[in-house]
Amino acid sequence: MSHPIQAAEFLQDQxxxxxxxxxxxxxxxxxxxxxxxxxxxxxxRDLASQIKDNVLANLxxxxxxxEKNAKANNIHVHWAKDAEEHNEIVLGILKEKRCNAIVKSxxxxxxxxxxxxxxxxxxxxxxxxxxxxxIVQFLNQAPSHIVLPxxxxxxxxxxxxxxxxxxxxxxxxxxxxxxxxxRIHLREKFLSAKVAITGVNFGVAETGEFVVCTNxxxxxxxxxxxxxxxxxxxxxxxxxKRAHLGVxxxxxxxxxxxxxxxxxxxxxxxxxxxxxIHIVLVDNGRTAQLARPKFKNSLxxxxxxACMNTCPIYRRSGGFSYESTVPGPIGSILSPGIDLQKHSxxxxxxxxxxxxxxxxxxxxxxxxxxxxxxxxxxxxxxxRTKSLAMKIANGVFAVPFAYNLSGNMMRGALKxxxxxxxxSGLNTWGKQRDLPELPKESFKDWYKKNRK
Amino acid sequence: xxxxxxxxxxxPCYVDQFYPKVAIATLELLEKLGCQVTYxxxxxxxxxxxxxxxxxxxxxxxxxxxxxxxxxxxxxxAPSGSxxxxxxxHAPVIEGLEKEQSEIHDKIxxxxxxxTDILKIENIxxxxxxxxxxxxxxxxxxxxxxSASSELHQTPFNKAKQLMVNLEGLEWVELERKDECCGFGGxxxxxxxxxxxxxxxxxxxxxxxxxVEILTGGDMSCIMHLQxxxxxxxxxxxxxxxxxxxxxAIS
Numbered sequence: 001m002s003h004p005i006q007a008a009e010f011l012q013d014q015x016x017x018x019x020x021x022x023x024x025x026x027x028x029x030x031x032x033x034x035x036x037x038x039x040x041x042x043x044x045r046d047l048a049s050q051i052k053d054n055v056l057a058n059l060x061x062x063x064x065x066x067e068k069n070a071k072a073n074n075i076h077v078h079w080a081k082d083a084e085e086h087n088e089i090v091l092g093i094l095k096e097k098r099c100n101a102i103v104k105s106x107x108x109x110x111x112x113x114x115x116x117x118x119x120x121x122x123x124x125x126x127x128x129x130x131x132x133x134x135i136v137q138f139l140n141q142a143p144s145h146i147v148l149p150x151x152x153x154x155x156x157x158x159x160x161x162x163x164x165x166x167x168x169x170x171x172x173x174x175x176x177x178x179x180x181x182x183r184i185h186l187r188e189k190f191l192s193a194k195v196a197i198t199g200v201n202f203g204v205a206e207t208g209e210f211v212v213c214t215n216x217x218x219x220x221x222x223x224x225x226x227x228x229x230x231x232x233x234x235x236x237x238x239x240x241k242r243a244h245l246g247v248x249x250x251x252x253x254x255x256x257x258x259x260x261x262x263x264x265x266x267x268x269x270x271x272x273x274x275x276x277i278h279i280v281l282v283d284n285g286r287t288a289q290l291a292r293p294k295f296k297n298s299l300x301x302x303x304x305x306a307c308m309n310t311c312p313i314y315r316r317s318g319g320f321s322y323e324s325t326v327p328g329p330i331g332s333i334l335s336p337g338i339d340l341q342k343h344s345x346x347x348x349x350x351x352x353x354x355x356x357x358x359x360x361x362x363x364x365x366x367x368x369x370x371x372x373x374x375x376x377x378x379x380x381x382x383x384r385t386k387s388l389a390m391k392i393a394n395g396v397f398a399v400p401f402a403y404n405l406s407g408n409m410m411r412g413a414l415k416x417x418x419x420x421x422x423x424s425g426l427n428t429w430g431k432q433r434d435l436p437e438l439p440k441e442s443f444k445d446w447y448k449k450n451r452k
Numbered sequence: 453x454x455x456x457x458x459x460x461x462x463x464p465c466y467v468d469q470f471y472p473k474v475a476i477a478t479l480e481l482l483e484k485l486g487c488q489v490t491y492x493x494x495x496x497x498x499x500x501x502x503x504x505x506x507x508x509x510x511x512x513x514x515x516x517x518x519x520x521x522x523x524x525x526x527x528x529x530a531p532s533g534s535x536x537x538x539x540x541x542h543a544p545v546i547e548g549l550e551k552e553q554s555e556i557h558d559k560i561x562x563x564x565x566x567x568t569d570i571l572k573i574e575n576i577x578x579x580x581x582x583x584x585x586x587x588x589x590x591x592x593x594x595x596x597x598x599s600a601s602s603e604l605h606q607t608p609f610n611k612a613k614q615l616m617v618n619l620e621g622l623e624w625v626e627l628e629r630k631d632e633c634c635g636f637g638g639x640x641x642x643x644x645x646x647x648x649x650x651x652x653x654x655x656x657x658x659x660x661x662x663x664v665e666i667l668t669g670g671d672m673s674c675i676m677h678l679q680x681x682x683x684x685x686x687x688x689x690x691x692x693x694x695x696x697x698x699x700x701a702i703s
Binding site for chain 1: 463631632640643645646649650651677680683
């Protein structure tokens, strides 16, 4: 299914889509307020963008530096060229440790690699310990937002899920009560897991350490109780120096949720005595994206989710409408690089309003890349775009006066559109909108009579 | 005031066809401000609809034509932020006309920015006793930076507001979401029809909640979309391009 169909479905439930829009707008508004409390905000964005430019221009150098320093700190370093290799590496470690139940804090990378179903297929129980992720895991769903995984659900939904899975009182929607139930449930899982998996927010080349940011402390709880910590990291998450964290940590939480900083920013540098840390460095299409000059700086993303919260499309169509692990504007420029055919409707799921670009803490020109992907998609997938062209034809060319537009634009359009479509009576524009009233004469005609 | 430069009036194709009154207001307004304005008859569309749909490569002829039509003017002025942005940022580079094309990028202006930045008009003296809501088009706002973006940490400014706010009797309305997109988006309006409509309805609701009498803006494409939804739903709100308001206010 393509984005327009999914979006129309989401909008069927008017009350819920309005609530979704307002909830995410609230987060964006909070972000606006707190970002304006930092006088040097725009300088920080510039700096973050420049640090990432440096990283992308020297990615191999920093990754090797990171590997060398991490190994010196007794961290096991693994390289995975794709999702399959990543999953095999993780399973290999679990088998070696004879571990059949793990806890995992939020990692969008492991979602991207579909690690959970892979491990479950191999007989391993996976428990997501981020509250929102645990909730969607109960439903067998993927996160609908990269920072707020269960934002598509309301308190009532969660109360029902917990009643079924955790035997909480039916109809009790009190957030404290529900959180307490999750806490007791997760505590048991934390205590029994021998291996904990986390994502990585930043890998520091200079020191070989990595940083994991959470609000719930669940990454720390899992890691410190387990014997083995496996950290899964996309190769673009590298930063050159520890000092650069001073730029990124100030931007991350403010952009993500409007907090001044995430509650837990934990640095992992070397394993405690008797324990092990493994880090899996994953490419999975990132070097291919790096090789695309127009799209490479999408790799600057620090996964704050601000572009989702600000996007008027995302807010009204929900994360699942994108059918990609990373939804929203940033997902719409990352996903076509992974599977152009599957994600071809995403760059068109935008009005090119540019809010994503202005909100982005690392200054990715998201809306310009959406425009550029459109140019690529119409070249690569003429069939896909023919159907789009039909819609344009129905909407624009069915407007009576439009025939009179004799310019080159029309000739260009007519080249690619069969007459039956151009003159089709279908009119998407007019389904829920009136057409403008037709004036007696065009401006051109008026000008001929009234000037010169 | 006498402004001796030659101004080429660029009227977006759909404004020429559907909204001649907006083009007339733009022309009359500039003339009242002492400008010498010519409308080159051979002009067509700038190519934006095709380019935004992913067919920028098919707009070479259109762009070449545009450059030839407007290259000899001192300034090119249009009552549309969106079309101006397209000409500046998305028109394909034309071999052999690089110099003319880059000159056009520097001398093409959206109407309100031409008034504030080139004509250096601080505010306009006139009378417009209405409660007005302003819809900032995204291409004008975040593309041409005609007003501050709520996302950015910058000193607030708004070129349209600067021109309108001192008109006698005009009540300027502050919106709940001052720079949210209306959902027009060119081909988006038909390819994502459901979302487009919802976004338009939400924008209208914001203006209605502030009891806006006249909704105005710098891009008729947004207004055409909003007006279409308003009319279909029996919403009595009125719509005018900012050129119409300023032109009426001065006379």
